[in-house]
Every structure is written in structure tokens, then in C-alpha cells.
Amino acid sequence: MKIHRGLVTAVVEGLQQIFIRNRQADQVVEQLLKSNKKWGARDRSFIAEHIYEIVRWWRLVKYAANIETVTETPEFWKIVGAWLLIKPVHLHSGESNELPDWPEFQYFTADQILERYKEGLNIRKIAQSIPDWLDERGLKELGTQWETELHALNQPAPLFLRANTLKTTAEDVRALFVAEHTALVDGVPDAVLINKRQNILGSEAFKGGFVEVQDAGSQLIAPYLNVKPGLSVIDACAGAGGKSLHLAALMQNQGSILSMDIIQPKLTELKRRADRNGVTILETMLIQSDEDILKLSETTDRLLLDVPCSGLGVLKRNPDSKWKLKPDFLENIIKVQWNILSTYSRMVKKGGKMVYATCSLLPSESEKQVQRFVKEQGKEWELLSEHRTSPARDGFDGFYMALLQRKS
The missing domain is CATH 3.30.70.1170 (Sun protein; domain 3)
Structure with missing residues (x-):
């Protein structure tokens, strides 16, 4: 495979944006691909694939390159060079590559990099490229299933x-x-x-x-709410609204949907998407405080709570998030989830239904939240069913969903 300097330079620049400037990988790639109109489809594919692959296998590549921290431009070049060497072996597509005779690669010792790469494969947190704390948390909550799911999450989406x-x-x-x-x-x-x-x-x-x-797993959530034409529905953590749009289709554009979020630009995007989709029953509302929620007590037949979470179920699509996720964020988001579940659930009419959903593999964000809710509010609520998608078993992203009913 011929390696072009301009494309490798773009990969290096992209990685610096992600790891130094803390930008999201998908936004970085999108901007890079627009930056040079002369790049053809293969060039764009090379840049996008290599950025995502290196981000996905960041810890393993650093280990192979024998670099602890990557902050300077020459270190990023070494990381990219190490990946170019081991990529064919790692992805089972052939023998290791030969690097171009460029100044940035002049101190490379291919044999040493390949030897360290093989060593790294014997250590799960390195082989599966996951931070120590996250590996420990996953193992604690999922046991032996953790490694199986990790392997699946490291495959392209x-x-x-x-x-x-x-x-x-x-x-x-x-x-x-x-x-x-x-x-x-x-x-x-x-x-x-x-x-x-x-x-x-x-x-x-x-x-x-x-x-x-x-994602196919995400497409299971709206139907799980058991909607039908004519009902009133609230999607209280709507974001840009993919599930709101799905709900509208399932309701055949009959009834009402109120899509809520705390970020106005997402709701603006949702209205644009709704127009494109031909959805006419959807309104949006910016949440500014819990008071906005309490004003809607017992007003809806169905409530979807697709709550903020760690995103561990969608690492296939967002591999950079595992390097940005921190233990304190996880603990805080679990508190946020509980506040949403215990407060927003008041919007459901007696006899109405609610789905609590996450895109996390962790029971602490999912099953345990619902168990606590039913334990504390069992006089008013009952759990009807719950379902989980598995990246390893289904090939979808990892989602959890629970259907609950407010007692009449």
C-alpha cells in the first residue's frame, strides 16, 4: 500500500485536535474532509478510517510505540507510524507495512514495535484499549461478559x-x-x-x-413505549430527536408529541428534521428548571426518558469517548439519571406508561436505577418488562430499556 504524506499529515492533525484540543472525533473528521477539495473518495476514506482506528486502539498503539503520554507533534507522528506498521497484522489483512523513508519515521525500529504490540495483546486493558478505571468498573458490573462486549465494541460500527x-x-x-x-x-x-x-x-x-x-438497537426503543395513534407523548430527553421522529411515524402522525431538552440548538435541529420527515404532531419545549416539569404533572399518556449516560454502549460509533470519560462524570451522571427518573415520571397520567432507556452497558446506570425506582415508588409504579441489546450478541449498539406503568 502506497502511503501519501499529505494524508498522513491530515491524520496527525486530526489526532492532535481530538487528544490535545479535546474535540469530538466525528466533528474533527467532518471538518478535515471538507478542508481539501482535491481529495478523492479513497483519500477521504484513508483519513477517516485511520483516525477512527487509531482512536479506537489508542492505548494499544501507544504501548506498541513505547510512548506513555502523547503531547508533541513528533510523538503523534510516531503513533501514526506505529499504527501503519501493525495495522495489517491487527486487522488480519496481511503482513506489516513498510514505512516511507520520511524524517518523522527515521528512528523507527519496526521489530521492536511489533514485539511490543504482541506483548500488549496479552494484557486485556491494553489489548482491548480501555482505561484502567473503566476496565475495572466494567469487570465489576458485568463479570466475564465485559471482555466479550469490549471485543464487540472495538469493531467498526x-x-x-x-x-x-x-x-x-x-x-x-x-x-x-x-x-x-x-x-x-x-x-x-x-x-x-x-x-x-x-x-x-x-x-x-x-x-x-x-x-x-x-442504529438498529436504538430503533427498538420507540416501539417499546407501546404508542398508538391519538395518544399524547412526551420525549423528555429528546436531543436532536431521532426517537421523537420514530414515535411520530409509529403514531401515524395522529396525537401529540412534546419533545423536550435542556439545549435549544438540539430542539431547533429537531424541528428541521421533523419538517423533512413530514411530521406534523410534534412541538418542542426547552427545559429551564424542574418547575417546568412539575407544571406538566399527570398530563401525558406516554413518557420516554432516554436519559444522559456514559455512552458505553455506543463506543463503536464514538471511540474517543472512552478516553474522555472520567470516574467523577460517571458518578455524577448516575445522580442526574435518578433525578430525571424520579422527577419527570410525575408527568405520566395514572394508567399511563413510561420507558426509561440508556445507551450504557452498566447496570448501575440502567437496571439498578429501575430497581431502586420500583422499590421506592412501588405503590404507584410497576415494571412491566425490560430489554437489553448486546453488541456481542446482536451486533447493535448496547441499549437498555424498561417499560413501566403508573398504577390507576
Whole structure:
């Protein structure tokens, strides 16, 4: 494989943005790919793939390169060089690469890097590229299942679309994206797996609101709320609203949806997406205090609480988050989740239903929160069912969802 200096330079710059300036990887990659109009599809693919791969395997690559901390430009070049050497071996695509005769690589000893790489594979937290504290937390909460899930989370994320059933069907979406490059998904009726990477956001199908990009596991959450046309629904942690849009489709644009969040730009984006999707029953509301919630006590038939969480279930898509996540953030977000669950649940009418959902693998953010809620509010609430998707078992992102009903 011929390695072009300009592309490697872009990868180095991208990694510096992520690890020094603490920017999100997806935003960095998007900006980089727009920075040079001369780059073709292969060039863009090289940059994006190498940035995401190095971020995903950051600890293993640092170990192979024998670097403890990476702060200076020459160290980033060494990291990229080490990955270029070990990538074919690590991804089982061939023998190790030979590096170009560039000044940045002149002190490389390929044999030493490959030897340290093999050593690193014998230590789980290095082999699976995870911080010490997070490895310990995962092992404590999940036991032997932790390593299985970690391995799955280090695989590239598949691309799923959700057919907007207000306008089309999953079967018809396959034809829009070349049927042989797609597949339907068992148990997720509106999902379409895209087997060959395509420019989804630039497609007429996306621009026309026929499809949304949404993981198959995420597509299970809105149906879990057991909605039907004519109901009143609140999506209280809506974000940019992928699940709100799914709820509208399931309700056949009949009833009402109030999508709430604490960040106005996300709600603005949701309104734009709703217009594109042909959704007419959705309104948005900015949450400024718990008082806003209490004013809506016992006003909705259905409530979705897709709460903020660690995001450990979606590391396939956001591999940089495992390096930015800290123990104190995890402990704080568990408190935030509890406040949302115990406060926002008051909006549900007697006899109404609520789904509590996270994109975390950890029971402390998921099952244990619901167990505590039912224990403390069992006179008023009952747990009807709960479900978990497993990256290792299902190939989807890792989601937890619990369906609860407020007693009449």
C-alpha cells in the first residue's frame, strides 16, 4: 500500500485536535474532509478510517510505540507510524507495512514495535484499549461478559437506516440504495442495514425525509413505549430527536408529541428534521428548571426518558469517548439519571406508561436505577418488562430499556 504524506499529515492533525484540543472525533473528521477539495473518495476514506482506528486502539498503539503520554507533534507522528506498521497484522489483512523513508519515521525500529504490540495483546486493558478505571468498573458490573462486549465494541460500527413509514417502507428503501448492498434486520421492522458505504446524507432519499440514520438497537426503543395513534407523548430527553421522529411515524402522525431538552440548538435541529420527515404532531419545549416539569404533572399518556449516560454502549460509533470519560462524570451522571427518573415520571397520567432507556452497558446506570425506582415508588409504579441489546450478541449498539406503568 502506497502511503501519501499529505494524508498522513491530515491524520496527525486530526489526532492532535481530538487528544490535545479535546474535540469530538466525528466533528474533527467532518471538518478535515471538507478542508481539501482535491481529495478523492479513497483519500477521504484513508483519513477517516485511520483516525477512527487509531482512536479506537489508542492505548494499544501507544504501548506498541513505547510512548506513555502523547503531547508533541513528533510523538503523534510516531503513533501514526506505529499504527501503519501493525495495522495489517491487527486487522488480519496481511503482513506489516513498510514505512516511507520520511524524517518523522527515521528512528523507527519496526521489530521492536511489533514485539511490543504482541506483548500488549496479552494484557486485556491494553489489548482491548480501555482505561484502567473503566476496565475495572466494567469487570465489576458485568463479570466475564465485559471482555466479550469490549471485543464487540472495538469493531467498526455497521450502518443502519430507519425507514420513515410516514413516507415509505423498509423494503422500498432497499431499492433506493441498491438492494444487493442492503439487508433487512430480523426483529427490527423499519431497519435497513447498508452493507456498502454510501453517501447517505447526500442522497435524495435522506433529503426527502424517507430515511434517517439510526442504529438498529436504538430503533427498538420507540416501539417499546407501546404508542398508538391519538395518544399524547412526551420525549423528555429528546436531543436532536431521532426517537421523537420514530414515535411520530409509529403514531401515524395522529396525537401529540412534546419533545423536550435542556439545549435549544438540539430542539431547533429537531424541528428541521421533523419538517423533512413530514411530521406534523410534534412541538418542542426547552427545559429551564424542574418547575417546568412539575407544571406538566399527570398530563401525558406516554413518557420516554432516554436519559444522559456514559455512552458505553455506543463506543463503536464514538471511540474517543472512552478516553474522555472520567470516574467523577460517571458518578455524577448516575445522580442526574435518578433525578430525571424520579422527577419527570410525575408527568405520566395514572394508567399511563413510561420507558426509561440508556445507551450504557452498566447496570448501575440502567437496571439498578429501575430497581431502586420500583422499590421506592412501588405503590404507584410497576415494571412491566425490560430489554437489553448486546453488541456481542446482536451486533447493535448496547441499549437498555424498561417499560413501566403508573398504577390507576
